[in-house]
Amino acid sequence: MQNFISFNDVENYTQLLNTALEIKSNPFGQQDLGKNKTIGLLFFNPSLRTRLSSVKAAYNLGANCWVLNAGADSWTLEMSDGTVMNGDTQEHIKEAIGVMSAYCDILGVRTFPKLEERDYDYNEVMFNKVKELSSVPVVSLESATLHPLQSFADLITVAEYSGYQPHQKFDKKVKVVMTWAPHPRKLPQAVPNSFAQWFSKVDWVDFTITHPKGYELSSDFTQGAHIEYDQEKAFEDADFIYAKNWSSFENYGQIIPQEMDWQVTLDKMKLTNNGKFMHCLPVRRNVVVSDGVLDSEHSIVIPEATNRIYSAQTVFHEILKTL
Numbered sequence: 001m002q003n004f005i006s007f008n009d010v011e012n013y014t015q016l017l018n019t020a021l022e023i024k025s026n027p028f029g030q031q032d033l034g035k036n037k038t039i040g041l042l043f044f045n046p047s048l049r050t051r052l053s054s055v056k057a058a059y060n061l062g063a064n065c066w067v068l069n070a071g072a073d074s075w076t077l078e079m080s081d082g083t084v085m086n087g088d089t090q091e092h093i094k095e096a097i098g099v100m101s102a103y104c105d106i107l108g109v110r111t112f113p114k115l116e117e118r119d120y121d122y123n124e125v126m127f128n129k130v131k132e133l134s135s136v137p138v139v140s141l142e143s144a145t146l147h148p149l150q151s152f153a154d155l156i157t158v159a160e161y162s163g164y165q166p167h168q169k170f171d172k173k174v175k176v177v178m179t180w181a182p183h184p185r186k187l188p189q190a191v192p193n194s195f196a197q198w199f200s201k202v203d204w205v206d207f208t209i210t211h212p213k214g215y216e217l218s219s220d221f222t223q224g225a226h227i228e229y230d231q232e233k234a235f236e237d238a239d240f241i242y243a244k245n246w247s248s249f250e251n252y253g254q255i256i257p258q259e260m261d262w263q264v265t266l267d268k269m270k271l272t273n274n275g276k277f278m279h280c281l282p283v284r285r286n287v288v289v290s291d292g293v294l295d296s297e298h299s300i301v302i303p304e305a306t307n308r309i310y311s312a313q314t315v316f317h318e319i320l321k322t323l
């Protein structure tokens with residue numbers, strides 16, 4: 001693996017999943033791989049899980065790790081070329097990434113969308129700029145449009161809770177439903193795009209997306225998914241409910257007023273096949289999902305977040321192998 005930016009960087013998802021399960025069963029077995037290697041993590045936006053799980057993953061592999069929160073604990077970076085830098089920005093991204101890639105062997109980067117101009121976000125202008133300037137492999141820690149480390153952790157989680165065994169076929173496909181849920185702020189489409197990109201490809205999964213009209217995701221990521229506008233119908237017999245809010249792709253970055261209540265509740269979970277509840281976190285309690293669900297046996301959000309260690313560790317492992 002050269003870089004990890006989307007599902008398209010994965011040659012064989014089954015092999016990658018099996019490697020992750022092996023690594024999870026013996027997390028300190030590959031400490032030689034990271035010896036004298038450094039993983040750098042650059043955040044342009046806040047993080048809890050991605051930051052801490054990536055640090056833990058690096059340490060598990062015997063690698064060093066540093067973290068920089070751009071702007072917050074470094075100089076304010078200038079992103080545009082040709083700017084006369086006599087204003088607020090103090091260092092150009094060209095020097096910053098040049099220097100940072102001299103200080104690490106893999107560079108992880110988080111760049112959220114601005115949710116203003118769709119083309120700017122969907123062309124991944126900011127992420128691609130960092131990637132082009134980096135002289136070392138790049139890992140997405142969530143870009144404007146995708147969050148592959150999250151989706152890979154979600155795949156590991158669904159596999160574990162479905163009784164997945166390598167080389168064994170399922171009698172019946174596992175029903176995974178991604179549901180839109182309410183939120184007071186406008187949020188990116190990165191997590192749902194990425195989840196759809198991964199789960200519509202998994203051959204043992206029957207994948208449905210449910211959302212109100214107006215919240216259609218880009219069809220670049222949803223090919224192969226069933227779209228169901230009736231949330232309760234979508235929940236019937238589901239093995240996994242994956243909740244996430246996102247703002248509109250069509251009316252880019254907007255929140256469209258909804259009449260129906262899309263919060264995930266215990267009543268709705270009763271429609272499922274005793275389904276498991278998943279969310280990438282952070283989650284707004286009693287807005288996206290009720291306390292009743294999060295505090296019940298349905299919820300697997302903590303094991304899901306735990307698997308962020310193993311998705312990151314597997315990706316670093318695969319890249320370190322090539323260095």
Ligand SMILES: NCCC[C@H](NC(=O)CCC(=O)O)C(=O)O
Binds near residue numbers: 142187190282
């Ligand atoms: N990295 C996981 C999700 C990050 C982000 N959530 C948020 O910004 C939630 C913040 C809030 O609840 O105000 C998102 O949806 O893409």
Ligand SMILES: NC(=O)OP(=O)(O)O
Binds near residue numbers: 046050280282
């Ligand atoms: N799920 C996730 O990426 O969490 P953070 O934003 O806290 O890293």
